[in-house]
Amino acid sequence: MNTRPEILFPFFTAMTGLNGVGPKTAQNLEKMGIERPKDLIFTLPQSIVNREPRETIQGGVFPSIVTVEVLIGEHKPNSVKGRPYRVTVQDAKTSFQLVFFHARADWLREQLPTGQRRIVSGKVEMFDSIANMVHPDYIVPVAGVNEIPQHEPIYPLTAGVTQKTMQKSVASALERVTHLPEWILPSLAQKHNWPSWADAVRIAHAPKTGADFSPMGPARARLAYDELYAHQVTLALARQKLRRAKGKVTKSTGVLQDKILKSLAFTPTNAQRRAVSEILGDMGEPYRMNRLLQGDVGSGKTLVAFLAMAGVVESGAQAVMMAPTEILARQHLESLQPLAEQSGIVMEILTGRDKGKERSAKLAALAAGKIQILLGTHAVFQKDVEFGALRLAIIDEQHRFGVRQRMDLGAKGAAVDILVMTATPIPRSLALANFGDMDVSILDEKPAGRKPVETVLVNNSRLDQIVDRLKQATADGKQAYWVCPLVGESEVTDWTAAEERYRSLRVALGDENVGLVHGQMPAAQKDAAMADFVAGKTKVLVATTVIEVGVNIPNASIMVIEQAEKFGLAQLHQLRGRVGRGSEKSSCLLLYAGPLGANAKKRLETMRQTEDGFEIAEMDLKLRGAGDVLGVQQSGLPKFKIADIELQSDLMKIAFDDARLLMTTDPTLETERGQAVRVLLYLMEREKAIRLISIG
Numbered sequence: 001m002n003t004r005p006e007i008l009f010p011f012f013t014a015m016t017g018l019n020g021v022g023p024k025t026a027q028n029l030e031k032m033g034i035e036r037p038k039d040l041i042f043t044l045p046q047s048i049v050n051r052e053p054r055e056t057i058q059g060g061v062f063p064s065i066v067t068v069e070v071l072i073g074e075h076k077p078n079s080v081k082g083r084p085y086r087v088t089v090q091d092a093k094t095s096f097q098l099v100f101f102h103a104r105a106d107w108l109r110e111q112l113p114t115g116q117r118r119i120v121s122g123k124v125e126m127f128d129s130i131a132n133m134v135h136p137d138y139i140v141p142v143a144g145v146n147e148i149p150q151h152e153p154i155y156p157l158t159a160g161v162t163q164k165t166m167q168k169s170v171a172s173a174l175e176r177v178t179h180l181p182e183w184i185l186p187s188l189a190q191k192h193n194w195p196s197w198a199d200a201v202r203i204a205h206a207p208k209t210g211a212d213f214s215p216m217g218p219a220r221a222r223l224a225y226d227e228l229y230a231h232q233v234t235l236a237l238a239r240q241k242l243r244r245a246k247g248k249v250t251k252s253t254g255v256l257q258d259k260i261l262k263s264l265a266f267t268p269t270n271a272q273r274r275a276v277s278e279i280l281g282d283m284g285e286p287y288r289m290n291r292l293l294q295g296d297v298g299s300g301k302t303l304v305a306f307l308a309m310a311g312v313v314e315s316g317a318q319a320v321m322m323a324p325t326e327i328l329a330r331q332h333l334e335s336l337q338p339l340a341e342q343s344g345i346v347m348e349i350l351t352g353r354d355k356g357k358e359r360s361a362k363l364a365a366l367a368a369g370k371i372q373i374l375l376g377t378h379a380v381f382q383k384d385v386e387f388g389a390l391r392l393a394i395i396d397e398q399h400r401f402g403v404r405q406r407m408d409l410g411a412k413g414a415a416v417d418i419l420v421m422t423a424t425p426i427p428r429s430l431a432l433a434n435f436g437d438m439d440v441s442i443l444d445e446k447p448a449g450r451k452p453v454e455t456v457l458v459n460n461s462r463l464d465q466i467v468d469r470l471k472q473a474t475a476d477g478k479q480a481y482w483v484c485p486l487v488g489e490s491e492v493t494d495w496t497a498a499e500e501r502y503r504s505l506r507v508a509l510g511d512e513n514v515g516l517v518h519g520q521m522p523a524a525q526k527d528a529a530m531a532d533f534v535a536g537k538t539k540v541l542v543a544t545t546v547i548e549v550g551v552n553i554p555n556a557s558i559m560v561i562e563q564a565e566k567f568g569l570a571q572l573h574q575l576r577g578r579v580g581r582g583s584e585k586s587s588c589l590l591l592y593a594g595p596l597g598a599n600a601k602k603r604l605e606t607m608r609q610t611e612d613g614f615e616i617a618e619m620d621l622k623l624r625g626a627g628d629v630l631g632v633q634q635s636g637l638p639k640f641k642i643a644d645i646e647l648q649s650d651l652m653k654i655a656f657d658d659a660r661l662l663m664t665t666d667p668t669l670e671t672e673r674g675q676a677v678r679v680l681l682y683l684m685e686r687e688k689a690i691r692l693i694s695i696g
C-alpha cells in the first residue's frame, strides 16, 4: 500500500464538498491551515459553552450564557426605527427581556407566542439594570430541549468564519468519520481507557463532561497520542533506514585507548566507559551510527569523544570533531594534544583562520590520511576539505542541528558515523521529539571528587561587598569569571557593559589582575586574554556569554553573573558549569537588580536548589515552553496540533518505545497492525515516512 488508502479519501476531498462551506469560506478556512476535511476534524474546540438548562437567570453573574425555560409575555415592537424589538419573558423566579435588532415582527410572533412556554438559550447581559438576552442563540419548544447542545464546542476562528459556520462544517466533516483500523496496541488502549479513533474524534468535538474536554481525558489523550506516535514512527523509520544504509565496520583494537587511559591523571567514570563502549560497539556494526551523547556540564564528554576517535584511528581510519567556536576548538586541541602525543596519534586543527600555504598543506595531509584526527570549527566541513578515510564525525554542542542537517552531514564521507554531543541536557520529551531518530548515550555521572558549587543570590546593591570578597579571594590565588549583563538588544551594548565593568574592576583589583573577552574582540586578542587567564596571569576574567559553552579552566572557582535574572535557566546552568571543575570548592554568585518577577524568581531559586542539569532542563521547559527551549525553527521540532509536548511528555515516551518496538516486530509495516499504522501515517500526512519503508 503505497498510495493513500481509500478509506481515507473522504477526509482528503475538497472542502467545498462539506455542508456550509462555499468557495469563500473554503478560502477563509485555508488561512487557518484548514484545507481538507481532516484538518477540520483535527481542529478541536478551544472551549465549551455550557447550555445545561437552569431554573432561573436570577443570581447569575453576567454577562454569561444561560439556558432557561420561560413563559412568553408581552411583545413590544420597535416604535422608533433603530430601536430594538423587545419581548418580556418570565422564568421560574424572575422576568427579563429578549431583545432583537433585526428581526421581522411576524416571525417573532410565530416563534414566541404570548402565553406559551419556550426554552431560550443565549447571552444574558445587564442593561439599565434590566437583564437582556440579545438575539437568543436558540428558541425551542419545551419538548425540543434536546435540540440545544448542552455543551457547545467553541472553535478558533478567523476573519470571515463565524462560530456557526465552523460548527456546521465540523459537523459535516464528522459525518464522514468511520471506523478506521486500530493502530494502537490493544493493551495500551485498554490501560488508558482510550476510545477508538472514531469515538475519540466524536467525543472531542462534542464533549459532555470535563474529562471529555480535558487534554488528559481519554478522548483527547488518544488523539494526542496518535499525533506523537505518527511522529515517532517516522523517526523510527528514518533511524531504521539510516541503520540499513551500509556502514563500514570499524574494528578498534583498544591499543591506543589503553595508552591514553594510562597517561590520564584520573580514572574515567563508569558513565564515560559505558558511553565509549556504546559508541565503539555501534561503530563495529555494519551500519551507520547516528548517536547522541548527552552529558551534563563537566561530565567529561571531551574524553569520551577522544577515546572514540582513538578507536577509529586504531582501525586505520580518520575522525573529525567540530566545535561551535574557535575558542573551544583550540581548547580541545590544548587539552587533547598531550594525550595524542603520548599515544602517537597525529592530530591537527583547522579553523577559519587557516589560510594560504598552511591550509593547503593541512588539506593535503588530510586527503593523504596523514592527519588521523582533525579538530576544528565548521571550517572542517567546507567543500574543499577532503578526507582520505573519514569514518567518524563528531559535532560538539549541536542541538541547533535538525534531523535534515544531520543527514546532510553524513553525506560528507561515504558511510560516515555520526556522534552529536550536547552540553546542555534537554528535557526528556524534547530529546525524544527532536532526536528520536538517534541512539542516545547519557553521561549522568560527574567525575569523582567534584564538590558542589555553592550558589547564592545577591542583590546588586551589595556589589561593593562582592568586589571586596573577590579581592580577598584573588589574593589567596583563586580565579574568577565575571559575566556581564546580557543587555540583549545588541552585541554592542553587551560589550560596552563588559568593558565598563572591566575598567571598574581594574581600578578595584589592580590592572594586571583583570582580563576581558567578548565576542567583538579580534580573535588574536581574545586568545591572548584566554591564555593569560589559563596561565593564571589574570585572576578575574570579565566576559560576555562567549564563555558560556564548554570553556574548561579547572582553577577558576568563582563565577559572578550580573543581572542573572535576565538569563535563561539553561544558560545559567552552562555558565555555572564553568566552575566546580577542579578540586577547589567553588561558588557562584547570582547578582540581581531590583524586585524579581515570579518567573525570574523561580529560575534563580531553581539554580540555588539543584545542580542537576536534567532537573534544571525540565524546569526550564515548564517555565519557557518547548519552542523557546530548543528554538523551534532551528531544531526542526515539529509543531503538534493536538499534543502538548510539555503536558504530555509521558505519552511521547510511550510513543517512542512503541515505535521502536514496532520496528523490531514489523519493520516494513506488513502485518495487520502495520497496515493500520500506514493508515495513521497517511492520515497525518506523513507520506514521506512511508517512502522510507519502501526504499528500506
Ligand SMILES: Nc1ncnc2c1ncn2[C@@H]1O[C@H](COP(=O)(O)OP(=O)(O)OP(=O)(O)O)[C@@H](O)[C@H]1O
Pocket (backbone or CB within 6 Å): 266, 267, 268, 269, 272, 295, 296, 297, 298, 299, 300, 301, 302, 303, 423, 447, 448, 549, 550, 551, 552, 554, 577, 578, 581
Ligand atoms: N573521569 C574523570 N575524572 C576526573 N576528571 C575528569 C574526568 N573526565 C574528564 N575530566 C576532566 O573534567 C574536565 C571537564 O571535562 P570536559 O571539558 O570534557 O567536560 P564537558 O563534559 O565537555 O563539560 P562542558 O559541557 O561543561 O564543557 C576536564 O578538565 C577533564 O579533563
